[in-house]
Amino acid sequence: MKKIISLAMAAMLTVGSMVIGVSAHKDYKSWGNVPATDAKITLDGKIDEIYKKGLVVDVATPANGATGKAYFVWSGSNLYCAIEVKDADICALDDAKNAWEQDGIELTYDWKNDGSTRHKWMVRYDGRVTKAGDASADAIKAAATKADGSYIIEMVNALPDGVKAGSQIGINVLIDDMSNNNAARGIIRSVQSGNATENEVAKFDYIVLSADKVAVEAAKPTTPPTAAQTADALSLTVAAAAIGAAGIVVFRKKRG
Numbered sequence: 001m002k003k004i005i006s007l008a009m010a011a012m013l014t015v016g017s018m019v020i021g022v023s024a025h026k027d028y029k030s031w032g033n034v035p036a037t038d039a040k041i042t043l044d045g046k047i048d049e050i051y052k053k054g055l056v057v058d059v060a061t062p063a064n065g066a067t068g069k070a071y072f073v074w075s076g077s078n079l080y081c082a083i084e085v086k087d088a089d090i091c092a093l094d095d096a097k098n099a100w101e102q103d104g105i106e107l108t109y110d111w112k113n114d115g116s117t118r119h120k121w122m123v124r125y126d127g128r129v130t131k132a133g134d135a136s137a138d139a140i141k142a143a144a145t146k147a148d149g150s151y152i153i154e155m156v157n158a159l160p161d162g163v164k165a166g167s168q169i170g171i172n173v174l175i176d177d178m179s180n181n182n183a184a185r186g187i188i189r190s191v192q193s194g195n196a197t198e199n200e201v202a203k204f205d206y207i208v209l210s211a212d213k214v215a216v217e218a219a220k221p222t223t224p225p226t227a228a229q230t231a232d233a234l235s236l237t238v239a240a241a242a243i244g245a246a247g248i249v250v251f252r253k254k255r256g
């Protein structure tokens with residue numbers, strides 16, 4: 001009886017916490033599911049095909065010159081994020097300036113999605129990384145490529161212990177957009193980061209690591225597969241035999 005009462009109380013507590021919410025942070029919105037993949041991803045500052053099957057988020061609010069797209073997939077114990085930035089005025093980098101006063105991106109994860117930690121990295125368009133908050137520099141690897149009017153920053157983080165399929169991760173992404181020879185600065189956020197400034201971790205929205213897997217589609221063959229060729233040859237033989245047999249019948253009828 002005692003056990004039944006304990007179970008009933010546990011059930012009531014569970015229902016209660018679901019109604020009240022475990023923490024306010026979890027009441028914010030999901031950016032969406034980040035699919036898993038077994039595809040090989042090369043950290044080279046280029047958008048691998050598999051990213052296009054991932055979670056894709058616009059980084060374009062408020063509009064302020066630069067815009068971007070952020071791609072997310074996860075694989076094994078790694079979370080990948082690639083951000084492609086369109087920036088018509090990419091200013092020269094200057095080591096004397098702060099990282100956030102250079103063209104580049106800022107990526108922040110709250111691994112427990114409870115507002116308790118702020119793991120932030122600022123990556124400039126040449127791939128240089130500056131850490132902030134609770135982040136360590138070796139928790140991220142980054143590569144970058146730059147073209148006329150655009151750059152790509154590709155990053156991979158090892159997932160901390162306990163972060164797995166089903167986990168929610170608080171997140172904020174923004175683009176630091178300098179213009180006019182570094183004289184002016186704009187910040188471009190993802191729409192989903194609109195609730196919070198870059199350091200208000202407790203207000204972050206979140207991503208969800210999905211168990212669903214995505215794969216790159218196999219390239220279409222340029223010649224028909226062997227099995228189809230064999231089938232075609234076989235049906236031609238059957239057709240020829242049928243014509244032959246019909247020919248014999250006709251011939252016999254004429255003779256008869």
Ligand SMILES: [Ca+2]
Nearest residue numbers: 042044046048
């Ligand atoms: Ca790549």
Ligand SMILES: [Ca+2]
Nearest residue numbers: 089090177178
């Ligand atoms: Ca710029």
